[in-house]
Amino acid sequence: MFDIRRFGGVIYGADYNPEQWPREVWAEDVRLMNEAGVNLVSLGIFSWAQLERAEGDFDFGWLDEVMDLLHAGGVDVNLATATASPPPWFSLKYPDSRPVTVDGVRLEVGGRQGYCPGHPALREGVARLTRAVATRYAGHPALKLWHINNEYGCHIDQCFCEHCARRFRAWLEARYVTVAALNDAWGTAFWSQRYTDWAEIQPPRRAPTYANPTQQLDWRRFSSDNILELHTLERGILTEVTPDVPATTNFLGFLPGLDYFRWAQEEDVVSLDAYPDPGQPDSHLEAGMVFDLTRSLGGGNRWILMEQATSAVNWRTRNAPKAPGQMRMLNHLALAKGASGIMFFQWRASKAGAEKFHSGLVQHVGPQRSRVWREVTDFGAELRGLTPLLDARVPARVAVMFDWHNWWALNIDSKPGVLPLLPLLGRWYAALRTLGQNVDFVAPGSDLEGYDVVVLPNLYLMDDATGADLRAFTERGGHLIAGYFTGVVDSREHVHLGGYGGPLRDVLGLWVEEWDVLLPGQTNTVTLNGQTVTVTDWCDVLHLDGAEAVATYGERFYAGQAAVTRRATGQGQAWYVGTELPADTLRNVLRSVLDGAGVPHTDLPVTLDLSVSQLPDGSQILHLLSADPQVTQRVQIPAGGHFFPARPGGDEVGTQVDLAPFSVTLIHYPGPVDVSGVKVGGAAATRVTASADLPGA
Template sequence: MFEIQPFGGIIYGADYNPEQWPRDTWRDDARLMNEAGVNLVSLGIFSWAHLEPRPGEYDFTWLDEVMDLLHEHGINVNLATATASPPPWLSLKYPDSRPVTADGVRLEVGARQLYCPSHQPFRAHARQLVEQIAQRYGPHPALKLWHINNEYGCHVDQCFCALCAEAFRAWLQGKYHTLDALNDAWGTAFWSQRYGDWAEIQPPRRAPTFANPTQQLDWRRFSSDNILELYRMEAGVVRAVTPHIPVTTNFLGFIPGLDYFKWAQEEDVVSLDAYPDPAGPHPHLEAGMSYDMMRSLRGGQRWILMEQAPSAVNWRPYNAPKRPGLMRMLNHQALAHGASGLMFFQWRASRAGAEKFHSGMVQHVGPARSRVWEEIRSLGQELRTLTRLTGAQVPARAAIMFDWNSWWALNVDSKPAVLPLLPLVQKWYAALRSLGQNVDFVHPDGDLQGYDLVVMPNQYLLAQGSAQNIRQFVDGGGTLVTGFFSGIVDEHEHIQLGGYPALLTDVLGLWVEEWVVLPPGEHNRVRFGAQGEAHDVLHWAEVIHPEGAETLATFEQDFIAGQPAVTRHGYGAGRAYYVGGDLPQAALAQVFEEALTHAGVPTCRLPDTVSLSVSRLGGRSVLHLLNAHPTQALAVTLPAGGVHFEDGRPAAPSLTLPPYGVTLIEFEGEVALDELQLTQAPAALTLSH
């Protein structure tokens, strides 16, 4: 388990790129880092061309100087292996090291991540560089963390070249062993696709029409594993030299190309790059979902926010700045969701290059005249009062089931409709958060026994073992809420026959006959009870046949009028709900509230502009309350007995949180949510069990 103590408190810092600046700037940087409270910087991420200007010729002079300077100023180093961006000489020497797209286009020099993961000379050069770095800096006292590569899969998560085709065939032989087994798994009897020789198999490059679905799914699995081999190679080098130094690589939240549940088991600590859109309706919900996934990947272990923007980014069509207070609030939210480190990209905003308009801790105007710098420095000072949070746990009684394999399968073409998964998961996540819940993410094969409620927005691919895991959870007393178009195919992308979702019909007490796809501009209505609230349903509805399940809500329109839309069924000692349409967030919250209440979990009703989390420090609880509204204040009435986390002062019975305001109140034992009241214009909200 990663320990935070060697860093002297909460990690605070940034990517530092001194090679972009003259030497006379470096000492000023170190002084300003001390002023801001920086205690860790990521160093050398894009330095390969500086460290190895020609093949086999290494120059570490400048990096030696920077490492010593940082140590002299008490600043620790998260040292990168510098392999994220190969130098131009490598592409010139090995033209086939450049990756190839599905359309057969070989990418060109001039950006970053320009490498084929299967290219053996690239791997050899990368290994040699990492060995040089590890041996030279392994004993350096500033080194506290290894940063392997950078944002794997950010730009190139698949390469379709001949080398990757060969590696794909080897991966398939390792998985299926025989062509008969592969042909059966891929369903190659369809469209005369049966393979008689391994050499006939290719990646799913651009084809006349839909490629084989299982081929596409296995290709995704292979591509994630193939890049993971690169990480393992580099991590193995640094671990052999410095087994006492933790290893990480920075994740990108819900990136589609890499199975982070699998990847995270190879790290010592999870780290995240998070860039929620400040102009979005609820950036704290966008960020919070990634934060919770990172904490969940290694069973609740605290993690590092490795990159975020101090203000604006440069890569959206419209790059809004973070309004005053938003940066601080999002960092408090990260701490509340289990972070023990808060870092930025980057230290100084660049003068040149593709990211020169990306904000930095030190902006182009310099620190003396910068609003961003004042917020950065103020946060650094505040973090010194929050060190105890690095020992806190973030317990969750509710979890969202998520699986990259199912996501990949859902994205394979030729479906009843295009069903983007992330917007659906975000809506279910927001509904749980609106009920005051801490939220974990869990793999279908993961341990479900510690949760009262598991929600499954969509699990299109459901293997037999995963279904049994879910069945045991409900049978043992757990509560399940399953979303539409779930349990449709097995791990080979073959339909589970007999009525959907075939492996869970007994648990849900129903079977689904067919789907009613709702094109843009069309909708249905769902009503809870005879006189209950009605909600519009977009995108998707289903023809549901209950076999023991109770109907909680019905469709009101089209040929499915009067038929079930939401059901509930007792199974063993537990309950299973089914949501047969794309319900709005308010309707989902209604279903979740009933499910949580029945499971004995306290709930509360919060607007989307309030973030509430509870963490545990031994026998005490810490209430993290954040006002995410940019213009409206929040009036709070607190339960009795609370004290301010930072200094232990007794908390007043009521307080006002300004826009983007934050408060941390500590309580002995559990937080009495039924005594907490919030008022934010225009309505008052009372939290209760």
């Protein structure tokens, strides 16, 4: 179990790359870290070339010096295994260790993460370096956490070389045992694809037309496992050498290539790199969705925000800076959603290299003239008063079901239409958040006990076991709502015959005959509660079999048929949304589901974020965050709360607070918070100019 108390408070820090700077800067760095309140730095992430100058020739002198300097300055270390990018000498000696694309192109040296995860020499080199680093620093007092590799799968989540092809065949043989079983699973009777020997099977490289869908799905599963083996190789060495030092690797939220629900089982603490675009008005929703996923991956335990930008990044076409107060607001959002650590990339903005225009805590102008430095030092001081949050949990009565296998299957070519999962997921998530709901993410097969509502924006790939779990959930009183194109195929990417909806047909009380995938510019209408709205993109043609129509289509050949349905199932209810509803209409449907489940809710503008966390004594904290860059929002709140932390001169709140642009207010209640008592509106909604001096907790 990861013990956050070993850090003495909320973790605060950054990636530190002293190898980019002369030695005389290092002592100044430690002094500034103390000024900013930094208590942990990630060290050595991209240092393979500095630590191993040639195969087996290690030089730890500079790292010894930095480790000792940091410890003397009271700064702890999240020490990297330094395996994230092999040095040029390695790629020269082992040229076939460079990854190969789907088109057969072997990538060159000069960037980062340029390795094949299945290459034998790469795995040997990774093991050698990891053991050397772990052995060297096993007893160092600064070492508090291991940072394994870095952002696995960020650039290379699949390698199509011959080494990986051989590993793929071995993975398939372990999964299916016989070629006959593989032929059945892959449906190889289609297009004369029947295999007679494992050696005939290749990765789904570029082919004349669509590759076998199940082959593509299994390849995605294998590729995630292939990289995970590289991670567990390092993790095993660290556990052997330093069994008492926890380990993590930094996840990337909704990264397409890696099944993080599986990966999270290998982490002592889940950590995240998050880079929402501050130039987008809904960046806090993007960040919040990733933060909720990260907490959920760790089973509800607290987690570490390992990387983020203090201001602008360098890799978008247009790189907006974070406005004054926006960095603080987004970090409070992370704390509200269970973060126990707030860290950045990177400590000092680089002078050279591909990321030299990526912001840091210490900007190019130096600390004294930097608005960013003032903000990060003020926030470091503020964090010292937020230590009680480390014991808080984030209670959620609503769960969103999400699955990487479904995502992979949905992205396979040759579908009725393009259905981008993340934008769809984001729309449903935004609706739930503006209704004031804490949200957990769950994978199929997860324990649904304790949730009142389970939401499936899309689960195209669904096996019978998942259908049975959702049936049991509704029968015992749960409320289920599913979106269009759900329950279409099983785990092998084979269609559930007899009407789409498969394992959920009886639960939902309907079956889907076909889909009307609307062309650009085409629309339909849906009438719900007497209101007619325009729908776009996708319309399921539904047939009722026990469900009732809540909304009906108004146009096209299925006019008058159901678009949104509801069915009582056991003690619960099951809803189905067969089309792409406008945001307000989707929120109204979800509101009805929450009403039926007895879950309190409110109605918030997208510019106000509400979260609730719970302390061990049962008391709760209401987190109110303004994402509005210009307008002060007046918020009505339940009585009986006190500012958290307590404010000089009195901490009683009253029944309303004013939230200036990008400001934050935390309110402590002795018991559960009724979110239905939170309302927005009033005379305080005035346009102002954001400044660095923002009121709030």
